[in-house]
């Protein structure tokens with residue numbers, strides 16, 4: 305069983321009761337038990353007010369639980385010094401909360417400075433982190449936050465949160481303030497960084513697409529931070545565990561399945577013989593000599609007009625390969641060898657496989673491969689205790 309980086313044990317947060325408004329009001333978080341595994345990206349997703357941010361903020365004691373225990377790498381956070389705790393946990397929020405009168409380099413260096421790192425070590429770390437988040441130190445280190453785009457500010461926020469290599473990173477709607485295109489790029493970038501660094505990430509979003517794109521696992525929450533489903537993204541989209549999850553996944557579910565689902569061996573329309581038979585000619589003449597040069601054309605992989613499809617491809621890409629040749633079939637390759645053929649119907653069969661809930665056993669949905677301050681609230685522990 306995977307080790308826990310953060311563990312919530314029967315955690316509740318009842319603002320109303322604490323404020324003496326008491327009876328009848330639903331607690332923001334009610335009896336939540338949840339594990340965030342080491343090195344995973346766990347995404348909390350759910351409707352507004354369901355308790356996502358409260359849950360996240362209890363992990364670094366920006367909010368104190370009413371009851372229950374929260375363990376950070378086995379240690380009870382409620383007995384830890386909050387300032388020391390926040391220096392061990394990175395925190396990234398929407399609009400980042402960079403210090404406006406400090407340069408990018410000074411912002412990133414906030415926690416190393418507090419920890420008394422010497423100038424040379426700090427400066428080397430700042431350059432390393434700016435490189436990591438795709439900002440050239442020579443161009444960006446001396447700029448002030450108002451001289452950056454929203455996406456660039458968000459990258460600096462991520463760099464600052466990672467400065468001392470914290471074991472855990474909390475992210476609350478981290479890309480919420482960025483336009484959709486920039487947001488998509490940041491998500492991809494961040495996934496790359498998280499894979500490289502291996503930090504455990506707990507990320508809050510209300511955007512199901514962001515959740516399924518970013519998460520190794522997704523926790524769908526409803527009122528009171530009730531866990532409706534906790535599963536890998538494909539499982540959540542393919543097999544919603546409750547009407548609330550189905551509602552959230554709802555519209556656009558097929559598109560998400562096409563993006564998350566992968567072509568598997570079972571989906572092949574025909575399997576090649578053991579000796580790795582050569583593929584039959586396809587409608588576009590794969591591998592045929594070029595009429596002008598006489599050279600064999602190199603096979604195109606994926607996309608409209610593709611001539612072969614690697615096993616494990618996104619179903620959406622496989623489908624796109626058939627655009628313009630609905631009756632065609634394409635060779636499927638594994639390690640460069642043809643192992644069989646697919647047709648458009650194979651993609652439909654794959655979608656049925658993914659959404660088939662008939663079997664009683666645990667789901668066998670295969671996941672895609674490989675896939676990670678607010679100055680006012682002092683999340684990096686800047687203020688004296």
Ligand SMILES: Nc1ncnc2c1ncn2[C@@H]1O[C@H](COP(=O)(O)OP(=O)(O)OP(=O)(O)O)[C@@H](O)[C@H]1O
Nearest residue numbers: 319320332350351352353354355356357358359510
């Ligand atoms: N400081 C507070 N005092 C009293 N009630 C609060 C406080 N903070 C949050 N709440 C209430 O707790 C509930 C959960 O809020 P929370 O911010 O955790 O939800 P959320 O799922 O993150 O919402 P959103 O997606 O809108 O940010 C809400 O009903 C909210 O009104």
